[in-house]
Amino acid sequence: xxxxxxxxxxxxxxxxxxxxxxxxxxxxxxxxxxxxxxxxxxxxxxxxxxxxxxxxxxxxxxxxxxxxxxxxxxxxxxxxxxxxxxxxxxxxxxxxxxxxxxxxxxxxxxxxxxxxxxxxxxxxxxxxxxxxxxxxxxxxxxxxxx
Numbered sequence: 001x002x003x004x005x006x007x008x009x010x011x012x013x014x015x016x017x018x019x020x021x022x023x024x025x026x027x028x029x030x031x032x033x034x035x036x037x038x039x040x041x042x043x044x045x046x047x048x049x050x051x052x053x054x055x056x057x058x059x060x061x062x063x064x065x066x067x068x069x070x071x072x073x074x075x076x077x078x079x080x081x082x083x084x085x086x087x088x089x090x091x092x093x094x095x096x097x098x099x100x101x102x103x104x105x106x107x108x109x110x111x112x113x114x115x116x117x118x119x120x121x122x123x124x125x126x127x128x129x130x131x132x133x134x135x136x137x138x139x140x141x142x143x144x145x146x
Contacts, residue, residue, distance in 0.1 A: 004122055006042070006057045008108050012124060013068070014039040015098050020069040021046055022126060022133060023055065026062055031137060033130050036068070068125040070103040103127070 013036060021036050023046065034053075038045035043056040044066065055064060080100060084093045098104050103118045103125055119125040126133070 004108075004114055004124075006059045008112070008114065009057060009124060010039050010041070010044070011108055012106055012119060012122070013044055013066075015095070016068050016070070016101075016119075018099065019101055020130070022067045022069055022130075023048075024065040024067075026064055031133065033069075066124070068119060069101075069130065070119060070125045070127060071101050072103055072120070072127050073097075076102065 017036055017038065019036050021034055021044075023032050023034065024030075025032070032048055034046040034048035036044060037047050037052060040054075042058070043054045045052055045054055046066075047053075055066065057066075076097075080097075084096050087093060087096060094104055103120050105116045105118055106122070107115050109115075114122055120127060128136070
């Protein structure tokens with residue numbers, strides 16, 4: 001999405017440390033999966049098969065497309081909601097849902113055009129599982145080669 005800068009993406013990614021990510025290399029069109037381990041001013045740290053890698057992010061040059069693998073809020077269970085509602089401070093509920101892997105509306109800065117949108121709406125998340133993504137890509141490659 002053109003509205004969201006690299007700095008804005010890093011703000012969003014920093015809230016989802018520990019979540020699975022899908023990395024689609026734009027250089028060789030390969031997809032890999034890892035765990036988001038950290039964020040710095042110009043990239044994210046991802047653990048892929050036990051190896052930590054810094055993936056650079058730039059506004060004007062994309063090496064890869066990165067998406068968080070999240071769950072939509074309609075997948076919340078009564079148990080998760082009960083735990084969230086029992087937290088000592090109401091402001092802890094959103095971070096609890098984020099750390100549990102649920103897509104939540106973002107707040108970047110006052111007046112930002114992407115405020116109140118879900119991460120998936122900003123094209124930074126995918127609601128599919130790793131298995132579903134592999135199945136989709138297998139079908140896509142079979143269709144392309146036919």
